Amino acid sequence: MTDVTTIERTIKEYNEAVFDTDRDRALEVVHAALERGVTPEEIVFKVVLPAMDRMIKSISEAFDTSLAQQYMTAQIADSVVTEMIPGFKRAPQVGGRVVIGSAEGDLHSLGKRIVIGCLRARMIEVTDLGVNVPPERFVDEAVAHDASIIGISAMMVHTARGPNGSLGVRKILRERGLEDRIKIVVGGAPYRYDHDLYKTVQADAWAEDGVTAGGIIADLAEGVRT
């Protein structure tokens, strides 16, 4: 167990680097901490994941957190956790399985990438289906990967509300009797302008931003498993 001061210093320096969107400095902080005796497990569970939670808290309290900071938080967290896992004393338990993609007709991918980075950092297995994904494929891939969550990103009103987005996925889940096993989480610009839209499109949950989505999906995946 590393002493409290070393951990606290690492947390402070890592958080500053992440908020400054400085990936190289964040990685330097992590590598210096490892040299000082901080374990890979401590890096992940005491530094990286709390930094993501801190960002979620900042967003929910309307502090200044930009899209770029969210993107870099996700990318940095993903890189650090990927690098730390081989050094774990025991292989970490998979926190759930998720398939994620952009709705049919939607070619945007930034939000999805933020979510994927955050989920991987939380040790959730993510299958990225890419962009312009038809509803059948969301469901087929979820079944093939034994995923409990389908994440659907939509940046345009017609791809969020249309019959080939979340509504189409819901229809197929219902027809195949999969609704208890697989939940739908949606996100993207239209949901930020209309907080009830996720109900209109028959999703189980939504998130205001990619980093928060990581937390919501992780919690939902845990709920479906237990």
Add this chain to the structure above:
Amino acid sequence: MTTGMDRLAAAIKGERSDRIPVFCNLLDQGARELGMSSQEYFSKGEHVAEAQLRMREKYGYDNVWALFYIGREAELLGCKEIMYAEDGPPSVADFVIKSNDDVSKLEVPADITDHPAFAEELNCFRMLRSEVGGSYPICAYVTSAMALPSMLMGMDKWMELLFLGPADVRDELLGKCHEFFVKETRAYREAGADLLFYSSPFGSTDVVPLEFLMSTSLPWIKKDVEAVGTPGLVYMGAMSRITNVIDLVIRETGIGAFYLSPFDDVAEAKEVVAGRALACGIFNDIKLIDWSAREIRDEVRKLIDAGKPGGRFAFGTMLMPLAIPEKSIRAMLEAAFESGSY
């Protein structure tokens, strides 16, 4: 008869007209108006102009657009594939820059008005100018140098290059995008654009941290604006909030009009502007899809009541989704005309 241009001119000067200017941004609705598929509609500048004129006449708002769709700029820079939809806007389906190596190959046309896509825009301008030139502001959309790469390579790849480098590739791309911005803006002015909506999402702290905005975005914004001058430029964060940068942008660039985000607090933005510029409060038009006429009226009134005192204020929308029923467009506009009256 008072025209949209009269209303805008009065609002800019801080004077009163019959009412505040009302900007309503209907783009994709044009195809429906002319009974055409999206692809057919956007293939000709005459179609776009005719629909813009018809819709302005039908609803009575104060502006017309020469913008076909966001993504048109990517075509002028080499994008070969646009994905059309019958229930929404077209999207860029092929990124011109697929890897950092493509940046050096990107060519800004010596004269963008030679491009076939631009020729259609010129046709659109020509028709708009001959029908409503001088009476209703003709609007064009120009993407800032710092935001244009997101249309050429995708937002995530651009974020990666912007924040992680290589710096020389990033700067080369920004230089080319600035060059394009300058040519495009000059060409639009020449064609008859009265207002140039300067899309600057990287000039919003919703998108980048303030420190980055000051150190990296602001110099490029200044470079853009200094190269083309401020006449007709309207600063917008592409629907990201801008209240906290308005003072900075006024002081550093002299831009005299701001198109806010629906998430900006209009009264607060007016306070920051402090009579130095025109502020346009933006209605959250996505809610029009489901709101009742009463809800629409109440929300429009709330927005205008917050922004109208002290003048130099306009009412505006985002790019209105196709799913909004016609009766709701009318309800919003009737409420804006009524609440915006002097």
